[in-house]
Amino acid sequence: MTINGCFADPKLAPIYEKVIRRERLDRDDGLTLYRSRDLLGVGYLADLVRRRLHGNKAYYIYNQHLNYSNVCVNGCKFCAFGKKADEPGAYEMTLEEIMARIRERLHEPISEIHIVGGLHPDLPFSYYLDMLRGIKALRPGVHLQAFTAVEIAHLADIAGLSVAKTLSALKEAGLGSLPGGGAEVFSPRIRGELCPKKLSPSGWLAVCQTAHRLGLNTNATMLYGHLETLEERVDHLIRLREAQDETGGFLTFIPLAFHPENTQLAELSGTTGFDDLKNLAVARLMLDNFPHIKAFWIMIGPKLAQLSLSFGADDIDGTVIEERITHMAGAQTPQGLSRAQLLHMIREAGCEPVERDTLYNAIPS
Amino acid sequence: MSRLKVIDRILEGRRLDATDALSLWDLDVLTLGRLADLVRRRVHPEPVVTYVVDRNINYTNICTSGCKFCAFYRAPGDPGGYVLDLDSLRQKLAETLAAGGTGILLQGGLNPALPLEFYENLVGFIRGFGLQVHGFSPPEISFLARQTGLSVEDILARLITAGLSSIPGGGAEILSDRVRRAISPNKCTAGEWLQVMGTAHGLGLKTTATMMFGHLETRAERLEHLMRLRDLQDRTAGFTAFIPWTFQPGGTALGGKPAGALEYLKTLAVSRLVLDNFPNLQVSWVTQGAKIAQVALQFGANDFGSTMLEENVVAATGVTFRLSREEIVRLITAAGYSAQQRDHVYRLVGEGGQGLTASCCSSKPLPPTSCRGLGAGCGGREGRSSPRPSPHNTSFPKVAIIARVGAHRDFLARGVEYRGEQRPSTPFGEANPVHVFLHDGVEFAVLSRHGEEGYRVSAPFVNDRANLYALKALGVEKILAWCAPGAINEAMAPGNLVAPHDVLDEGKGGPHTFFPGRGQGFIRHNPVFCPGLRQALIERLADSPFKLHTKAVYVGTTGPRLETPAEIRKFAVLGGDLVGQTLVPEVFLARELELCYAALCYVVNFAEGVKDRPYEPGVLFEGLATAAEVERVREVEAAFADIVLKLLPELAGTERDCPCSRLMERYRRRGDLGEDWRTWFP
Known part of the structure; x- marks a missing residue:
């Protein structure tokens, strides 16, 4: 006897059949998975897919985060990071300050610089180009994963260029790929309520797909655990899946757990462990054309990130120093994990740690 | 024993022996969790998770035991030692009542300056507030017996007379004398721990049992611990719940790195599978945090533990998770279970209390207590006078x-x-x-x-x-x-x-x-x-x-x-x-x-x-x-x-x-x- 196909929730059995036959799951399947109380059953299905794609491997990256400015014109309700230019706590780094940050960690084997900021109304396009060029000059081998699709659209406005031309200019200056932020939840209802000024879902997808066509990979995210319904989550995933069918440039899907503290939605509760794991697992099952699912440990804590490797995730990000966006929203997780801690965490989960670069090439140790 | 054989045995509802149990650790975490959940649903078919509203009161931190895993204690004479005063106690009890609490988890160090009357009066005082006293883990009872020259049975009878309601399962650590010699040489032996619990059960007291793991012990020693508990439970049926938790190295002499969430969840699941005669398994949110504690409900646990209005011992290691009652209920509900308040002996409190009690607690009726006639009601509060x-x-x-x-x-x-x-x-x-x-x-x-x-x-x-x-x-x-x-x-x-x-x-x-x-x-x-x-x-x-x-x-x-x-x-x-x-x-x-x-x-x-x-x-x-x-x-x-x-x-x-x-x-x-x-x- 085995328990492989025996589910506490019998509704999972037909989905198990589909997973075994490698059939695409539909919207109803997505909802069934989200609604199931059988967390381990859903996890088991996701784990089947994850093992099929990545075996025992668990990826991590040694990267440096850089949040160059928190000044933002968008004022999204779920954000504890963005500030108006004249608000206390607003900051922007000069290019000199940015280079100092890069220089102070030159001795570390960092393979990626991850750059995200607000939508600054005044900084000129040259600031961004000079930032990329300057960093590349200091660290020629490093991969620059910079500027979400929302920032790219904003930079295109500032530069007075098309998105494609803006991306090309940035690519020439050293841009390697785009992080996946700013997707939030695609539902027009949610965006009207929480971030009406933000780049629209079709705009967000257009920037990503333009990037893909220019040979730039991007990631994709979903901010969950605020006002969205399960239907809206499934629709978000399906829309990403359809875009990926067209351009194929998404590398990694990263669900972002909403942290209510210090946001305009502070009355909401944070996500629970069930929700975090379920969301990763459903994403792994629905996004059959995404190579990677990342459990961003800074969002959900190292303990849950470790467990997530059994729930569909194959990547737990990396040694993040100075991550500011989530911590301003009250994340209780430590600000950095050492490589030794990370390796221990992965091995205890029964996985083989693989240090990767941005494009998931293994970095020989 | 192959991994498939052990799965067969579990699916057939048969008892696992030590060899079976050891092979459980070879299973992946999801399989282990799903098996434990299967057994949890056999024991508790209803999707209910219980919790208790209580307060941890540590009446003293002065302790002669000097355990290497402890960051809470002070040796006699050290600065920072305390014995709780009556006014603070009264305040804590009033706060507990105001929070809808049903009892007090009362534990403290092994403080040689305190006479037996101190403990009796303490229990009587708390009972005077209408609160249950879930108090004195076996090392404390054992210590009292040595201090006073009375037998464990006499000490327990005195405390029962004073109003003691049940005994917490602390101080079990790992019930293997090799491990105990290494980490807590001055604490009662495994045999003494079990003897206190067996005696308490014989006197009609319900108790819990804990296991602190993730330090020097081997997995085989964890299993030895589980087997010894299962044997005693076969004889007395006095354990209400098992509570495994991970050693927190911060500030302790033992040090090292804590066991991760995976090891915790696997151990919890193994416990559910081995302890087939324990009615309840409790999560340890104090050591694991809210998220893993919630997930643990799928790994064999059916109880969220306590609101613990105050927690001092784990907090002394620098691990300070906090959960309100509302948050506990939200976590249980968000996991698809219905949350129900219980008391210290796992009886439901509040609406809908009739259904679950029988399946929650051991079906064996409480044996009558050893106190007779006046003794049952007298004493305690007024002390000897x-x-x-x-x-x-x-x-x-x-x-x-x-x-x-x-x-x-x-x-x-x-x-x-x-x-x-x-x-x-x-x-x-x-x-x-x-x-x-x-x-x-x-x-x-x-x-x-x-x-x-x-x-x-x-x-x-x-x-x-x-x-x-x-x-x-x-x-x-x-x-x-x-x-x-x-x-x-x-x-x-x-x-x-x-x-x-x-x-x-x-x-x-x-x-x-x-x-x-x-x-x-x-x-x-x-x-x-x-x-x-x-x-x-x-x-x-x-x-x-x-x-x-x-x-x-x-x-x-x-x-x-x-x-x-x-x-x-x-x-x-x-x-x-x-x-x-x-x-x-x-x-x-x-x-x-x-x-x-x-x-x-x-x-x-x-x-x-x-x-x-x-x-x-x-x-x-x-x-x-x-x-x-x-x-x-x-x-x-x-x-x-x-x-x-x-x-x-x-x-x-x-x-x-x-x-x-x-x-x-x-x-x-x-x-x-x-x-x-x-x-x-x-």
Whole structure:
């Protein structure tokens, strides 16, 4: 006897059949998975897919985060990071300050610089180009994963260029790929309520797909655990899946757990462990054309990130120093994990740690 | 044993041996979790997760044990040592009650400066607040036995007498002497730990069991721990729950890195699979945090543990997770379970308490406690000074009179032989003093409902439960309630005696059941008053100089205020004859304790509006009673002791062939309540 196909929730059995036959799951399947109380059953299905794609491997990256400015014109309700230019706590780094940050960690084997900021109304396009060029000059081998699709659209406005031309200019200056932020939840209802000024879902997808066509990979995210319904989550995933069918440039899907503290939605509760794991697992099952699912440990804590490797995730990000966006929203997780801690965490989960670069090439140790 | 074989055994519901269990660790975490969840659903088919509202109180951090995994203790003489003072304790208890708490998890260091009386008084003090005491892990009991030279059984019996409700399973660490020698050489041995628990179970105490893992022990040693617990549970069935948690190295001599979430969840699942005779498994959110604790509900756990209004021991390692009751309920609910509050012995509290109890707790009924007679109720609170009858004059009163202020003085004044005062401690707070008399070979007890001086305790603040519990603890079986209502029915004039036959409960007052939120007490009340006692007193008072009414409906109100004219008109329409503030809920509470209970009322006034009476400031009843009526009432009051002494042989001699002594029989048959009533209230 085995328990492989025996589910506490019998509704999972037909989905198990589909997973075994490698059939695409539909919207109803997505909802069934989200609604199931059988967390381990859903996890088991996701784990089947994850093992099929990545075996025992668990990826991590040694990267440096850089949040160059928190000044933002968008004022999204779920954000504890963005500030108006004249608000206390607003900051922007000069290019000199940015280079100092890069220089102070030159001795570390960092393979990626991850750059995200607000939508600054005044900084000129040259600031961004000079930032990329300057960093590349200091660290020629490093991969620059910079500027979400929302920032790219904003930079295109500032530069007075098309998105494609803006991306090309940035690519020439050293841009390697785009992080996946700013997707939030695609539902027009949610965006009207929480971030009406933000780049629209079709705009967000257009920037990503333009990037893909220019040979730039991007990631994709979903901010969950605020006002969205399960239907809206499934629709978000399906829309990403359809875009990926067209351009194929998404590398990694990263669900972002909403942290209510210090946001305009502070009355909401944070996500629970069930929700975090379920969301990763459903994403792994629905996004059959995404190579990677990342459990961003800074969002959900190292303990849950470790467990997530059994729930569909194959990547737990990396040694993040100075991550500011989530911590301003009250994340209780430590600000950095050492490589030794990370390796221990992965091995205890029964996985083989693989240090990767941005494009998931293994970095020989 | 191959991994498939062990899965077969689990699916077939067979017990796992040590070899099977060891092979469990080779399974991946999801398979292990799904197996444990399968077993959890066998034990608890209902999707319910329980939690307890309590407070951790650490009465001292001074400890001679010096365990290497502990960051909480101070050695005697070290700076930073403390023993909790009474004011802080009182404050903590009041906060616990305010938070809806049912008990205290009471633990402390092994402090050689504290005598056994300290512990007894502590327990009595806490019980006085109506809180359960889940207290003293085996190392503390073992230490007390060594300190005092008493046996473990004697120590436990003393603490049970003082009111101890159950024992927490701490200090088990790993029940392997190799490990214990390495991490806590001064703490009790594995054998001693198990012996304390076995003895406690034998005395009727429920206990939990813990395991602290993730330090020096091997997985085989964890299994040794589980097997030893399972063996003892086979013999005693006294464990309510198992609580594994991970060693937190911060600030400890042992150091190292903590076991991760995976190891925690796998160990939890293995525990559920091996401990097939443990009813409950508890998550450890204190060490794992809210997210993993919630996920642990799919790895075999069915209990979220405690709200722990305060936690000091794990916090001393720098790990400080905090969860409110609301947050615990939200986590349970978000995981698809229904959240239900329980007490320290895993009985449900609040709505819907009837269903789960039996499957939650071990089906084996509680054995009666070892305490007999007076011992069960006495002691504790007043320490050594409280008067106790010596063994040679303990023919306990079977009859009690609950009467007006200072009623015992009427018997003292008549020279009735006085056997002394009793102040049994109760789980429901402080009872009024009980005075025992002997008249014509019949012992009887007298308790003043409203206190012994003035009218110190007005009607809504009488602690009926404590008073009745105290009387029952003394051996009382029959109660005559003497009370002074007003008359709605004009035929019942001031100075008349009335033996009411029925009750209309119009009160909104205090605790009206001994079983709040527990399901018991859904019992029939017809006749409301003991038919045997009523018959006896009616026959005996036939030739009384006072007019006796043998039927009346007594309307119980809250007080202390008197009723309004409109209320009295309403009561009259409803068929009420008398109105008063004392018999309700007293009569119903007495019946929950299966006491025979009858009331003898003497009318003190006409109720508001029955007669047209002008308002007279500054006098009793403000003019509601005339001087002539007051005079007649005084005559009856003066005759109180004579009336009681006249009734006494009848009351004492009545056979208890009424239903009163088996009013809770249904709950006994169902296994909810044990044969020994003392086991009804933890």
